[in-house]
Amino acid sequence: MLASLIIVFREVLEAGLIVGIVLAATQGVAGRGRWIALGIVGGIVGSCVVAAFADGISSLFADTGQELFNATVLLIAVVMLAWHNAWMAQHGRELARDMKAVGHAVRSGEKSLAALAIVIGVAVLREGSEIVLFLTGILASEEGGIATVAAGGLGGVALGGLVSVLLYAGLVQIPTRHLFATTTWLLTLLAAGMAATAVNFLAQGGMLNAGGTVLWDSSAILRDNSLIGQALHVLVGYTDRPTEAQLIAYVGVVAGILLLTRWAAGNSPSNRSRVASAAE
Amino acid sequence: MRRVSLLSAACAIAMSGAVFLNAAPVRADDAITIVIKDHKFEPAEVKVPANKRVTLLVDNQDATSEEFESGEMKVEKIVGGRKQIKVMVGPLKPGRYPFFGEFHEATAQGAVIAE
Numbered sequence: 001m002l003a004s005l006i007i008v009f010r011e012v013l014e015a016g017l018i019v020g021i022v023l024a025a026t027q028g029v030a031g032r033g034r035w036i037a038l039g040i041v042g043g044i045v046g047s048c049v050v051a052a053f054a055d056g057i058s059s060l061f062a063d064t065g066q067e068l069f070n071a072t073v074l075l076i077a078v079v080m081l082a083w084h085n086a087w088m089a090q091h092g093r094e095l096a097r098d099m100k101a102v103g104h105a106v107r108s109g110e111k112s113l114a115a116l117a118i119v120i121g122v123a124v125l126r127e128g129s130e131i132v133l134f135l136t137g138i139l140a141s142e143e144g145g146i147a148t149v150a151a152g153g154l155g156g157v158a159l160g161g162l163v164s165v166l167l168y169a170g171l172v173q174i175p176t177r178h179l180f181a182t183t184t185w186l187l188t189l190l191a192a193g194m195a196a197t198a199v200n201f202l203a204q205g206g207m208l209n210a211g212g213t214v215l216w217d218s219s220a221i222l223r224d225n226s227l228i229g230q231a232l233h234v235l236v237g238y239t240d241r242p243t244e245a246q247l248i249a250y251v252g253v254v255a256g257i258l259l260l261t262r263w264a265a266g267n268s269p270s271n272r273s274r275v276a277s278a279a280e
Numbered sequence: 281m282r283r284v285s286l287l288s289a290a291c292a293i294a295m296s297g298a299v300f301l302n303a304a305p306v307r308a309d310d311a312i313t314i315v316i317k318d319h320k321f322e323p324a325e326v327k328v329p330a331n332k333r334v335t336l337l338v339d340n341q342d343a344t345s346e347e348f349e350s351g352e353m354k355v356e357k358i359v360g361g362r363k364q365i366k367v368m369v370g371p372l373k374p375g376r377y378p379f380f381g382e383f384h385e386a387t388a389q390g391a392v393i394a395e
Binding site (some may be wrong): 003007054055058063066067130133134136137140141200203204205206209212213214219223224225240241243 | 333335343344345347351352354355356357358360361363365366367368369370371373382383385386
């Protein structure tokens with residue numbers, strides 16, 4: 001029973017950390033609870049659908065369906081995170097100023113909330129479908145499987161939820177001025193780590209055959225599948241044996257998002273109005 | 281308009297990775313088979329050539345799903361009950377690379393020997 005709780009918790013952990021970051025990143029934005037809940041519920045429903053069709057998905061595209069599915073949903077999340085950060089660079093100042101004057105701010109804020117809801121939905125979907133397959137396996141094979149499933153499932157999800165809350169509570173201790181800069185960096189590194197993971201799925205599926213050489217092995221210091229290693233994997237994209245292709249993807253996404261946000265900040269309406277008022 | 285360009289720029293970041301992909305996947309014809317039975321791997325140790333891409337075929341003869349996983353070989357893939365999957369690994373330097381079944385970690389343990 002404890003074993004199943006640990007497995008479920010490990011799967012929930014990743015999604016839980018992402019929810020915590022997103023909660024902090026959307027601190028003060030009206031309507032965020034609804035969008036985040038929508039992402040979680042959508043992800044859970046999606047998990048059951050994906051688990052039900054797991055064999056079908058797996059056999060698609062010459063048996064590389066699983067890898068393509070994982071890589072695709074990860075890259076969707078990368079695009080959403082890039083877009084969110086760019087959007088925040090463009091509208092963040094406006095948003096903070098208009099936060100009290102509900103109406104415009106809420107409506108425009110919802111667009112970036114939708115992007116983050118997709119990121120959460122995708123994270124829950126990937127981990128959730130594995131939980132469903134694992135738990136249905138126990139249900140089918142063990143005596144008294146229901147008790148194990150209930151304890152493992154509920155306990156694991158509760159612990160994952162606790163991680164979200166703790167990370168969120170820790171992040172919001174950061175003064176508001178620095179909070180968004182911090183969460184922007186966290187979301188950027190989250191995206192970079194997701195891109196590196198996506199690259200690994202493409203290599204595993206045989207779609208990417210270059211850059212498979214492992215650059216270094218830091219597993220003696222911190223293993224990927226230790227709890228801290230796993231948490232750092234989500235937070236900053238840590239992996240103990242990165243390949244060349246993974247490093248390229250990681251650095252490429254960080255650089256890409258930085259360029260994109262810089263460019264978006266230059267196009268910011270508030271930036272333009274500041275320039276205009278300075279000219280007066 | 282700006283919104284559209286923003287989204288397409290975000291997509292461009294993701295798509296730029298596509299240039300590294302091969303148009304046609306290269307697949308090794310001779311896959312190395314590992315059978316899962318009663319939540320154990322058979323054989324528990326397999327030998328593969330070092331320093332080249334290798335395909336592992338995992339044949340799950342149990343009725344329940346398993347997750348074939350190895351941090352050392354950087355693979356993670358669900359194998360449905362009574363299903364088979366293929367994963368590509370490497371190039372591996374000579375050495376021992378453990379793998380396990382995450383859903384039955386107590387019994388499902390094995391290793392690839394690259395030489």
